[in-house]
Amino acid sequence: MPNEHLVTLRRRVDAHFHDATQRDPQAFSCAEGCAQCCHRRFDVFEVEAAPIRAALAGLERDNPALRRRLRTQADAPDHADKCALLVDDRCSVYEQRPLICRSHGLPVAIQHADELRVSWCELNYRATDPPRESMLVLDAINAPLAVLTELEAPAAPRVSLASLAREA
Numbered sequence: 001m002p003n004e005h006l007v008t009l010r011r012r013v014d015a016h017f018h019d020a021t022q023r024d025p026q027a028f029s030c031a032e033g034c035a036q037c038c039h040r041r042f043d044v045f046e047v048e049a050a051p052i053r054a055a056l057a058g059l060e061r062d063n064p065a066l067r068r069r070l071r072t073q074a075d076a077p078d079h080a081d082k083c084a085l086l087v088d089d090r091c092s093v094y095e096q097r098p099l100i101c102r103s104h105g106l107p108v109a110i111q112h113a114d115e116l117r118v119s120w121c122e123l124n125y126r127a128t129d130p131p132r133e134s135m136l137v138l139d140a141i142n143a144p145l146a147v148l149t150e151l152e153a154p155a156a157p158r159v160s161l162a163s164l165a166r167e168a
């Protein structure tokens with residue numbers, strides 16, 4: 001089971017995403033099968049790695065062929081620019097995907113001194129800029145995640161999703 005505070009954080013980010021899409025449905029191109037945001041490789045803190053590891057153990061039991069594929073593609077040159085957990089443009093651990101992945105598609109904001117710097121997927125908000133209430137301030141995720149990490153696994157290094165895919 002994921003950490004209960006992590007579950008709460010996930011719910012908040014998922015609700016923020018839902019509210020943003022309800023506010024401006026025409027601004028979002030996000031849909032099942034669009035995996036542009038997954039064409040990167042991410043690291044996570046141990047508190048997020050643990051539930052992904054458990055999901056992968058479930059796959060080992062329920063779908064060993066898929067589990068083998070993840071292991072193989074973690075080091076496959078033709079998959080090097082994509083997340084090792086991405087299969088046919090779908091996330092193989094979708095329910096347990098990390099917070100950063102739950103923010104995909106939203107306009108994300110980073111505070112620099114007095115300025116809020118905002119970026120978003122080029123497929124979204126093509127006609128108008130996003131409203132402030134739809135922006136996700138990344139510190140609002142990163143700060144509680146850092147606290148959770150400090151409480152749960154302070155000395156644990158960050159873990160790459162590719163290394164989770166490789167694990168036996």
Ligand code: SF4
Binds near residue numbers: 083
């Ligand atoms: S964990 Fe899932 S949602 Fe996140 S980048 Fe990988 S495939 Fe995409």
